[in-house]
Amino acid sequence: QTKPSSPEEEEESFTPSTLPKREAWLTACAISQFQGCWLGPEVSKSVALVQAHFQPRPDDIILATYPKSGTTWLKALAFAIANRSRHAVGGGDDDHPLLTHLPHALVANLEFPLRHHHSVTELETLPSPRLLCTHLPEQLLPSGVSGLGCRIVYLCREPKDVLVSMWHYMNKVYPDSFTEFDRAFELFCEGVSIYGPVWDHYLGYWKRSVAEPNRVLFLKYDDMMADPANHVRMLAEFIRAPFTPEEESSGMVEDIVKLCSFQNLKKLPVNSSGVTDPVGGLVIENSVFFRTAKVGDWENHMTEEMAEKLDSVIEEKLGGSGLTF
Numbered sequence: 001q002t003k004p005s006s007p008e009e010e011e012e013s014f015t016p017s018t019l020p021k022r023e024a025w026l027t028a029c030a031i032s033q034f035q036g037c038w039l040g041p042e043v044s045k046s047v048a049l050v051q052a053h054f055q056p057r058p059d060d061i062i063l064a065t066y067p068k069s070g071t072t073w074l075k076a077l078a079f080a081i082a083n084r085s086r087h088a089v090g091g092g093d094d095d096h097p098l099l100t101h102l103p104h105a106l107v108a109n110l111e112f113p114l115r116h117h118h119s120v121t122e123l124e125t126l127p128s129p130r131l132l133c134t135h136l137p138e139q140l141l142p143s144g145v146s147g148l149g150c151r152i153v154y155l156c157r158e159p160k161d162v163l164v165s166m167w168h169y170m171n172k173v174y175p176d177s178f179t180e181f182d183r184a185f186e187l188f189c190e191g192v193s194i195y196g197p198v199w200d201h202y203l204g205y206w207k208r209s210v211a212e213p214n215r216v217l218f219l220k221y222d223d224m225m226a227d228p229a230n231h232v233r234m235l236a237e238f239i240r241a242p243f244t245p246e247e248e249s250s251g252m253v254e255d256i257v258k259l260c261s262f263q264n265l266k267k268l269p270v271n272s273s274g275v276t277d278p279v280g281g282l283v284i285e286n287s288v289f290f291r292t293a294k295v296g297d298w299e300n301h302m303t304e305e306m307a308e309k310l311d312s313v314i315e316e317k318l319g320g321s322g323l324t325f
C-alpha cells in the first residue's frame with residue numbers, strides 16, 4: 001500500500017469507523033476512542049493530520065481547555081493581553097476586535113481548521129508569536145509542542161459545572177439528538193464525553209504543569225472568577241508581556257477584565273445575535289457560548305446523590321495528584 005503524501009490524501013485513507021464507538025452526545029455522530037480520548041469521527045481525522053503535519057514554533061502560545069471550561073473567556077483575555085499594543089483597551093477601544101468578533105474567531109484552533117479550511121498549512125500563514133487554542137488532551141498534542149518548549153495555558157473548571165454547561169450547549173447545538181440529563185450524567189461519570197475522560201484531560205496538563213511550571217500555566221475557572229485582575233496579570237507575565245507600571249496605573253488590567261467580562265461580551269450584538277461555523281458545516285448561534293457563567297450552577301441540575309457520585313469519581317481519578325476541586 002502506498003503511503004499517503006499529503007494531508008488531503010491522509011484524510012481520505014484514515015478510517016475512524018474501525019475504532020470502538022459509544023453513543024453520541026455533544027456530537028451528531030457516535031464518538032470513538034482515539035489514542036485514549038473520546039472524539040467525533042471528523043476530529044479524529046483532524047488529530048491524525050495535526051500530529052503528522054502541524055509545525056510548532058518555540059514561541060507559540062497554546063490555550064488548552066476541556067470544552068465548556070471557559071474557553072471563550074480565556075481566548076478573549078489572552079487575545080486582549082497579547083494584542084494590546086495594536087488594539088488599545090480602555091479609553092480608545094471603540095474598534096477593538098472583541099467588540100465585533102466572537103472570541104473564537106480571533107484565536108485559531110489546532111484541530112478545527114482541517115475540517116474548516118481543509119489544510120493544516122493555514123496555520124503556517126499566521127505570524128509569530130502565534131496564539132492558538134485546542135481542546136486536545138496533552139497526550140494527543142503533536143510531540144514538537146513539548147520538544148520545542150511551546151508554552152501552554154490550561155484552564156479547567158469544576159467538573160459538575162462542566163457537565164451542566166456541556167449538557168445545555170449540546171442540546172442547543174444538536175437538538176435532534178437531545179440527551180436527557182440523567183443519561184449525560186451517567187456517560188460523563190463513565191468518562192464518555194467528547195475529548196474525555198474529563199479527568200484524564202485535567203491530569204495530563206496538571207502533571208505537565210507540576211513538572212514544567214514555566215511552560216504550562218494551570219488555571220481554574222472558579223479562581224479566575226473570584227479574582228480576574230490577578231489572573232490577567234498572571235497571563236500577561238506568562239506570555240512574556242507583563243504590564244508596565246504605566247499600564248498598571250492607567251487601569252489597563254481592569255479595562256481588560258471589563259472588556260472580556262461575561263456581562264460585557266454577552267450583550268454585544270455579535271455575541272447575542274451573530275452566528276458562527278467554528279468546525280465547518282455546523283452553523284451555531286454565538287449566544288450558546290454565553291449562558292449564565294455561574295459558579296455552582298450544578299446545584300440547579302443535580303440531586304445531592306448525583307453530586308456525591310460525580311465528586312467521588314473525580315476524587316478517585318485525581319487521587320494523589322494534588323489536583324482538587
Ligand code: A3P
Pocket residue numbers: 065066067068069070071072073076161164165166168260261262263265289290291292293294297
Ligand atoms: P455556563 O454554561 O455555565 O454558563 P466554553 O467557552 O469553554 O465553551 O465554556 C462556556 C462556559 O463559559 C459557559 O458557562 C459560559 O457562560 C461561560 N462564559 C462564556 N464567556 C464567559 C466570560 N467572558 N466570563 C466567564 N464565563 C464565561
